[in-house]
Amino acid sequence: MSIEHGTFVQKYDLLGCIQCGRCTGGCPVTVRTDLNVRRFMYDTVEDDRLEELSEKPEIWDCTTCNTCAIRCPKGLEPFEVLLGLRSMRAEEGNIEPTARDALESMFNNGNPWGKPAAKRCDWMQDIDGVENVRILEPGEKADVLVHVCCTAAYDPRIMPLAKNLARVLDAAGVDYGFIGEEEKHCGSEARRLGEEGLFEYFDEENTELLNQYEVNRLVTLSPHCFNSFKSEYTNLSMPVLHYTQLVAELIEDKKLELKNEIASSVVFHDPCYLGKKNLVFDEPRYILSQIPGMETAEFFRSKERSLCCEGGGGKMWVESESKEQRLAETRIADAQELGAKIVAVACPFCLLTLEDALKVRGLEEEMRVADILELLGESL
Amino acid sequence: MGDIFVLAEHREGELREVTLEMLTLAGQLGGNVVCVLLGSGVDDYASKVAGYSDKVIYIDDPIFANFNAMAYQAALSELIKSEKPSVTLIGNTGQGVDIIGSLAVELEVPFTTDAVAVTLEGDKPVVTRQYYGGKINGNINFKDADTYIIGVREAAIPAGEGGKSGEVAKTANPVTAEITARKFLEYVEAAVGDVDITQSTLLVSIGRGIREDKNMPMVEELAQLMGADISGSRAVVDAGWLPTDRQVGISGKTVKPKLYLALGISGAFQHVTGMKGSDLVVAINKDPDAPIFQYADYGIVDDLLKVVPALIDKLKEMKG
Amino acid sequence: MNIVVCVKQVPDTSDPDTEVHIDGTGRGVDQSKFSFVINDADNYAVEEAILLKEKHGGEVTVVNIGGEAANQVIRMALAKGGDGAVRLDDESFVYSDVVATARLLKSAIKDLGCDLVLTGCMASDDGYGAVGIALAQMLEVPHAAYVKTVEVVDDKKLKVGRELEGGLLEMNEIEMPCLLAIQTGGNEPRYASFKGIREASKKEIKVMDLAATGLSADEVGESGSVAVMTQYSVPEVGDLAEMIEGDPAETSAKLANILKEKGLV
Numbered sequence: 022m023s024i025e026h027g028t029f030v031q032k033y034d035l036l037g038c039i040q041c042g043r044c045t046g047g048c049p050v051t052v053r054t055d056l057n058v059r060r061f062m063y064d065t066v067e068d069d070r071l072e073e074l075s076e077k078p079e080i081w082d083c084t085t086c087n088t089c090a091i092r093c094p095k096g097l098e099p100f101e102v103l104l105g106l107r108s109m110r111a112e113e114g115n116i117e118p119t120a121r122d123a124l125e126s127m128f129n130n131g132n133p134w135g136k137p138a139a140k141r142c143d144w145m146q147d148i149d150g151v152e153n154v155r156i157l158e159p160g161e162k163a164d165v166l167v168h169v170c171c172t173a174a175y176d177p178r179i180m181p182l183a184k185n186l187a188r189v190l191d192a193a194g195v196d197y198g199f200i201g202e203e204e205k206h207c208g209s210e211a212r213r214l215g216e217e218g219l220f221e222y223f224d225e226e227n228t229e230l231l232n233q234y235e236v237n238r239l240v241t242l243s244p245h246c247f248n249s250f251k252s253e254y255t256n257l258s259m260p261v262l263h264y265t266q267l268v269a270e271l272i273e274d275k276k277l278e279l280k281n282e283i284a285s286s287v288v289f290h291d292p293c294y295l296g297k298k299n300l301v302f303d304e305p306r307y308i309l310s311q312i313p314g315m316e317t318a319e320f321f322r323s324k325e326r327s328l329c330c331e332g333g334g335g336k337m338w339v340e341s342e343s344k345e346q347r348l349a350e351t352r353i354a355d356a357q358e359l360g361a362k363i364v365a366v367a368c369p370f371c372l373l374t375l376e377d378a379l380k381v382r383g384l385e386e387e388m389r390v391a392d393i394l395e396l397l398g399e400s401l
Numbered sequence: 402m403g404d405i406f407v408l409a410e411h412r413e414g415e416l417r418e419v420t421l422e423m424l425t426l427a428g429q430l431g432g433n434v435v436c437v438l439l440g441s442g443v444d445d446y447a448s449k450v451a452g453y454s455d456k457v458i459y460i461d462d463p464i465f466a467n468f469n470a471m472a473y474q475a476a477l478s479e480l481i482k483s484e485k486p487s488v489t490l491i492g493n494t495g496q497g498v499d500i501i502g503s504l505a506v507e508l509e510v511p512f513t514t515d516a517v518a519v520t521l522e523g524d525k526p527v528v529t530r531q532y533y534g535g536k537i538n539g540n541i542n543f544k545d546a547d548t549y550i551i552g553v554r555e556a557a558i559p560a561g562e563g564g565k566s567g568e569v570a571k572t573a574n575p576v577t578a579e580i581t582a583r584k585f586l587e588y589v590e591a592a593v594g595d596v597d598i599t600q601s602t603l604l605v606s607i608g609r610g611i612r613e614d615k616n617m618p619m620v621e622e623l624a625q626l627m628g629a630d631i632s633g634s635r636a637v638v639d640a641g642w643l644p645t646d647r648q649v650g651i652s653g654k655t656v657k658p659k660l661y662l663a664l665g666i667s668g669a670f671q672h673v674t675g676m677k678g679s680d681l682v683v684a685i686n687k688d689p690d691a692p693i694f695q696y697a698d699y700g701i702v703d704d705l706l707k708v709v710p711a712l713i714d715k716l717k718e719m720k721g
Numbered sequence: 722m723n724i725v726v727c728v729k730q731v732p733d734t735s736d737p738d739t740e741v742h743i744d745g746t747g748r749g750v751d752q753s754k755f756s757f758v759i760n761d762a763d764n765y766a767v768e769e770a771i772l773l774k775e776k777h778g779g780e781v782t783v784v785n786i787g788g789e790a791a792n793q794v795i796r797m798a799l800a801k802g803g804d805g806a807v808r809l810d811d812e813s814f815v816y817s818d819v820v821a822t823a824r825l826l827k828s829a830i831k832d833l834g835c836d837l838v839l840t841g842c843m844a845s846d847d848g849y850g851a852v853g854i855a856l857a858q859m860l861e862v863p864h865a866a867y868v869k870t871v872e873v874v875d876d877k878k879l880k881v882g883r884e885l886e887g888g889l890l891e892m893n894e895i896e897m898p899c900l901l902a903i904q905t906g907g908n909e910p911r912y913a914s915f916k917g918i919r920e921a922s923k924k925e926i927k928v929m930d931l932a933a934t935g936l937s938a939d940e941v942g943e944s945g946s947v948a949v950m951t952q953y954s955v956p957e958v959g960d961l962a963e964m965i966e967g968d969p970a971e972t973s974a975k976l977a978n979i980l981k982e983k984g985l986v
Contacts, residue, residue: 496885715974
């Protein structure tokens, strides 16, 4: 990045910062790491310090959970400064090898997981009760076009989410289809790993592809894809929904009937990119309340104050040095205290991090982590 | 079929096994097995390889005390020109690969590398090689020639018992000119404790199934017996049982050992992605549904705390 | 120090799920579903070249044999710090074996007047590990294979560490000009950012066809080759893990034997 005078000052409105400290005060990773986002808001005013600041390891601790932005009284987005510093590193090519490999795979394979593009639709085999998965050709008409996130397409643990979404949409008689092998990474994690250029490439490529479909809306499985398509893409011509929004609508319109009882107590963990970032709080809770037999509880820290699972912000590929307890473990401990038997999520990353934390704490027998889509699948 | 040359390989006072493997292969091909031994004061190797050869050409010269590609190439080139073997087999190893291509180009001899099988069609060798990381095989068709050079993969052909007793012909080095463009300096062992698991040949990798810190010595004993390094899953690193740089997976290291022995690792996608390049995967896990078995070549469904001690005993027994 | 680094574009077949299907000719594979990347070892060679340039000055020229699609890996190397590039591209180059490939590379390199030629030690698709060494012989320069460490002694000499089985480093002194076939793991290849690659596409890639190489048609491709792969076949392998049954004494004994047979213990 060419550092011109006031590069960061203008881009991130740094002079608007009043150094009140609400950002750092709410930052969930401060209990684990040295990250002090308020200091970065202050220090990055000086252009000649940017290089040095970009080399601080803690810029990679941020999970981009949006807490600092939601708490900022001046409406700033402090964490974006950290992404700006990351992008300086990425442009110089000086990033963690794990991040490098993820980014190279995004470019080469269209997904960050190092998996072949040709295998993107393998999850579509053997979907219980769904005979034909429809893949839409560009130009084809449908009500709903589904974007399956890279993680759901390739991680065997997450594939059931995509399968259940197909089952739910089938059961509700929705006119929908998938993109198929042409589907690519949304770019969200590219941007979080500091690769603005690569994000712009995905914005262009995906927009060109998606705008060819004659569909009423694009529905995503992951809140991260949802956020990128909805808020960060520049020319996407269709409305974007997270699946919880569509499913809530289907239940309300009595198109989807949830028959099977799940007699259990459930607590919903708000995914940052659905909740804090896009203020979708009610739909997931509404869906859970409509599953027969389900008792719902709330975390003490929920909705705008929800605790991050540390799966976003590129953190799936970059570890923190810290050996302090992961936030996901804290979250599981909180759920255990509430007496919840199910921690419900609506995000692939949350599912992975929280389930891992549950195993670390040895609670496999007592509790489970499940995506709302899995619960819907059980309740159909 | 005329003579089959086999280049003996030795390093730091040890005759390497690939030599016996190639001599066995040469015997199977049915030619006159001639072992070429370039060394300095290695009469004991000469008698050892004689047990697998019809003849040993032994050049005893201080220049061959340690491997030097240029010295090796010069001597081999003269020997091949004068003795005219039908085929020359060279180990496809750190030493062999350093001479095969240049020797063959110098002599204008058809050659190939990394053979996993060699057969004959008349007097002409047919070589089977692996492509795309072993996903498919391919056969090599040589241009007709009087002689061929073939690099043979280590451990592809098991060494037999020998049973020959060839004469050892001590020969003077046909090359007397000094080699100056490349000089051997020394061997440097990878520092102990300075393990880079991305470079490890053998990995014993542990997961949550290890359960407690106090089971670590057992794993260490196994690894030491096998000459393997220890790696692990994120959970084990989180627990502080292994340092951060031993973590395998999407947020750790990507490893590609010859053997990945997964002990008590369930095999989450994020872990498996970091070890997918391993040649052979063996998984021991008490959960028969653990995803790791989908990536394993061999699996044992059992408690690792029972299998590992038994395996340690067996390996000790084998090593005598 | 002027350096030439040879790079090959290969299909990324590292993932166990990537299937390789033999095509109708039996001599090729279905490439339609592959994604293409720089050969792993070549990526380390590029990094070594850039590190040497950063420390000792000079220029880095990237040399490749491939079609237009290979510009992707060339630009990546240029984005990382390469100064110029040559791509050898002609229909007649298809089916070139190690010797014909080395001959082609020589035609592009011989007049560049470089001090050092770097290649990867092996390509991940065909795995010969011999092109660099054959090329060195053709260029009449000394070489070293499996090089993991490179140190400049003076403007005539390098000290290189060759990685042998078991990780042992064989240290050598070698005179320049020379060729080093670089092993993976000796450095940490940097990331080429998307923007960097785009900017690198402004740098010229010189394209050489058969006429430009000065070679005749019977020196390249299959007719210029001495050892050609003529028939692919599918090896027999089981899809699923072979489960070893029995009590711990039995399973451990069986496992120990398997490891011994495979030369792993």
